[in-house]
Amino acid sequence: MSMHLRRRDTLRGLAAAAGLAALPAAFAQQGSKPPPRLITISGAITEVAYALGAQDQVVATDTTSLYPAAALKTPKVGYMRQLSAEGLLSMKPDAVIATTESGPPVVLDQLRSAGVKLELIEADHTWGEVQRKVQAVGRAAAREAQAQQLQRQLDAQWADVQMRVADDMAGRRRPRVLFVLSHSASPQVSGEKTAAHAVIGFAGGVNCLSGFQGYRPMTAEAMASAAPDVILTSNQSIEAHGGVERFWQRPELALTPAFAKRSLVTQDALLLLGFGPRLPQAVDELHRRLLAAA
Amino acid sequence: MSATAASIGMTRRLAPRTVLGAGATLLLLAFVLGASSGAYAISTAQLWGVLRDAWQGVVEPSPEHLVFMNIRLPRLMLGIAAGCGLGMAGAVMQGLFRNPLADPGLIGISSGAALAAGVTIVLGAWLWPVLPRTLGSWTLVSMAFGGGFLVTLLIYVLSRSESGTRMALMLLAGIAINALAGAGLGLLSVMATDEQLRSLQFWLLGSLGGARWSAVALVGVVVLLACAASLTLAAPLNAIALGESQAALLGVDVERTKRRAIVVTAFAVGAVTATTGIIGFIGLIAPHWVRMIAGPDHRIVLPASGLLGAALVLAADTVARTILAPAELPLGVLTAFIGVPMFLLMLRHYRHRI
Numbered sequence: 001m002s003m004h005l006r007r008r009d010t011l012r013g014l015a016a017a018a019g020l021a022a023l024p025a026a027f028a029q030q031g032s033k034p035p036p037r038l039i040t041i042s043g044a045i046t047e048v049a050y051a052l053g054a055q056d057q058v059v060a061t062d063t064t065s066l067y068p069a070a071a072l073k074t075p076k077v078g079y080m081r082q083l084s085a086e087g088l089l090s091m092k093p094d095a096v097i098a099t100t101e102s103g104p105p106v107v108l109d110q111l112r113s114a115g116v117k118l119e120l121i122e123a124d125h126t127w128g129e130v131q132r133k134v135q136a137v138g139r140a141a142a143r144e145a146q147a148q149q150l151q152r153q154l155d156a157q158w159a160d161v162q163m164r165v166a167d168d169m170a171g172r173r174r175p176r177v178l179f180v181l182s183h184s185a186s187p188q189v190s191g192e193k194t195a196a197h198a199v200i201g202f203a204g205g206v207n208c209l210s211g212f213q214g215y216r217p218m219t220a221e222a223m224a225s226a227a228p229d230v231i232l233t234s235n236q237s238i239e240a241h242g243g244v245e246r247f248w249q250r251p252e253l254a255l256t257p258a259f260a261k262r263s264l265v266t267q268d269a270l271l272l273l274g275f276g277p278r279l280p281q282a283v284d285e286l287h288r289r290l291l292a293a294a
Numbered sequence: 295m296s297a298t299a300a301s302i303g304m305t306r307r308l309a310p311r312t313v314l315g316a317g318a319t320l321l322l323l324a325f326v327l328g329a330s331s332g333a334y335a336i337s338t339a340q341l342w343g344v345l346r347d348a349w350q351g352v353v354e355p356s357p358e359h360l361v362f363m364n365i366r367l368p369r370l371m372l373g374i375a376a377g378c379g380l381g382m383a384g385a386v387m388q389g390l391f392r393n394p395l396a397d398p399g400l401i402g403i404s405s406g407a408a409l410a411a412g413v414t415i416v417l418g419a420w421l422w423p424v425l426p427r428t429l430g431s432w433t434l435v436s437m438a439f440g441g442g443f444l445v446t447l448l449i450y451v452l453s454r455s456e457s458g459t460r461m462a463l464m465l466l467a468g469i470a471i472n473a474l475a476g477a478g479l480g481l482l483s484v485m486a487t488d489e490q491l492r493s494l495q496f497w498l499l500g501s502l503g504g505a506r507w508s509a510v511a512l513v514g515v516v517v518l519l520a521c522a523a524s525l526t527l528a529a530p531l532n533a534i535a536l537g538e539s540q541a542a543l544l545g546v547d548v549e550r551t552k553r554r555a556i557v558v559t560a561f562a563v564g565a566v567t568a569t570t571g572i573i574g575f576i577g578l579i580a581p582h583w584v585r586m587i588a589g590p591d592h593r594i595v596l597p598a599s600g601l602l603g604a605a606l607v608l609a610a611d612t613v614a615r616t617i618l619a620p621a622e623l624p625l626g627v628l629t630a631f632i633g634v635p636m637f638l639l640m641l642r643h644y645r646h647r648i
Contacts, residue, residue, distance in 0.1 A: 087334075087620030215487065
């Protein structure tokens with residue numbers, strides 16, 4: 001009899017302890033909220049977070065987040081198309097900001113169902129893409145005011161750059177530009193609907209390749225008929241070739257007008273193609289260097 | 295019959311019950327290890343809490359509960375189903391071809407699934423733009439399953455002759471069709487954009503990252519049925535080990551056995567590959583490992599290969615999702631890293647018989 005009583009008491013005690021233990025957690029949720037923890041996936045989105053002063057909120061980034069240098073020291077969640085649900089959740093994020101190219105879709109669904117806010121930004125290679133990134137990160141980081149301010153600043157810079165390019169190019173022949181990307185094996189050249197195509201256009205040049213979308217392998221005859229005045233490539237491509245001299249030794253380039261004058265413009269890949277907050281700066285630099293090279 | 299089958303092969307081996315018990319223990323160990331490790335830190339005490347909550351039903355689940363029940367547990371279950379299906383199907387194929395190098399890829403399931411997956415990833419957007427709207431993320435899964443099945447059917451039809459299905463013919467047809475699928479994938483990779491190429495690459499390396507309960511249920515049921523069906527093949531496969539004509543003399547319907555073995559393999563491996571991508575080497579090494587310790591009796595080899603395959607996949611996946619956390623490695627990379635050295639050791643072991 002007494003044994004029974006004692007056991008029931010113990011049970012009641014346990015239940016009470018469990019109830020009490022749950023209380024502090026409930027209070028913590030209602031009290032002053034800490035700033036949202038963010039995972040930024042894509043180099044440009046990470047840049048926006050840093051530009052908004054949200055670096056302390058960025059708990060992890062992806063492998064394409066290379067700028068600013070501090071972003072390299074954050075935990076890396078891997079390549080944006082091969083994310084791991086448990087890996088992302090282990091960083092306890094409140095929001096994940098990524099591009100629509102990120103995946104796999106099942107992982108994104110799992111994040112959503114775990115209550116993580118998901119912001120996906122479509123890459124359409126317009127100024128609007130940069131604006132959307134700023135707004136999305138501002139929303140997710142609870143820094144709307146800073147986002148508005150950054151937006152105004154960037155819009156002003158952008159209008160400035162666009163005006164200067166339009167002025168310079170008035171009545172002038174637009175240089176034909178070939179963008180070459182060869183971070184690894186075979187060099188690829190950019191057609192329509194690529195970030196490179198858009199950036200060349202912004203900077204007052206014209207992509208010498210048209211009639212196809214995305215990237216294609218570079219071939220000698222096609223490059224000769226495209227007749228670029230200037231070759232544009234990333235610093236990373238030059239490094240992969242082992243220097244500018246080696247780059248010009250590529251047989252595909254030998255029959256181009258650009259080869260005769262050795263007109264080459266190189267730029268950091270993320271700065272040039274990332275469509276982040278440094279886009280006005282990238283376009284401005286590219287514009288000047290195109291004019292100088294052409 | 296089994297006495298004759300058992301006298302082939304190696305001398306010292308363990309009793310059937312010991313082998314199956316060891317396989318089950320290994321699987322249990324791999325499961326416990328997998329359940330208690332992961333990128334998201336869940337302590338043993340929390341794990342017990344989660345399990346208790348799951349048992350009693352919980353109104354407001356903790357984050358640990360959500361992560362374990364919705365991400366880690368379905369992934370473990372999918373790993374068991376995938377490894378079991380691949381291991382068992384590998385044993386069936388090696389028995390059917392009477393060749394230690396046979397694996398389910400030989401009859402075109404993997405290459406067919408890969409080609410269909412490639413077509414869906416690269417050309418899906420303009421070939422069948424409506425399909426993803428109705429099937430959603432199941433588009434790739436169903437296309438890959440269909441592709442694997444169709445290619446297997448094609449190879450089966452090509453290997454028919456007046457005197458029934460000829461295994462040598464099937465082997466050659468399989469190699470030819472696999473080469474064709476490889477060329478198709480090469481063509482697709484030229485047409486693909488950078489992003490599509492990366493997606494295809496990851497698919498070809500396999501991953502359990504897409505695990506969700508609906509997929510687990512589907513693959514689990516198919517693999518369970520296939521395993522049950524494969525057990526009825528054990529005795530006929532033992533007879534076929536003596537040669538097809540001997541098996542026929544022993545009263546085995548060889549043609550029917552072949553057909554059923556191919557259907558069982560196509561369903562099990564097709565369902566697994568369609569949901570996870572290509573997980574290599576499990577179908578090759580699990581049956582060999584079992585035969586080395588238990589001998590060639592298919593009544594042991596089939597179920598034990600399933601158990602060992604499941605344990606291997608769980609162990610490899612646990613490494614895949616923890617070693618680079620919070621990122622992860624593709625599973626196919628790890629099964630190859632573990633599989634190839636074991637395969638080479640095995641080759642060395644069997645060097646007098648090849």
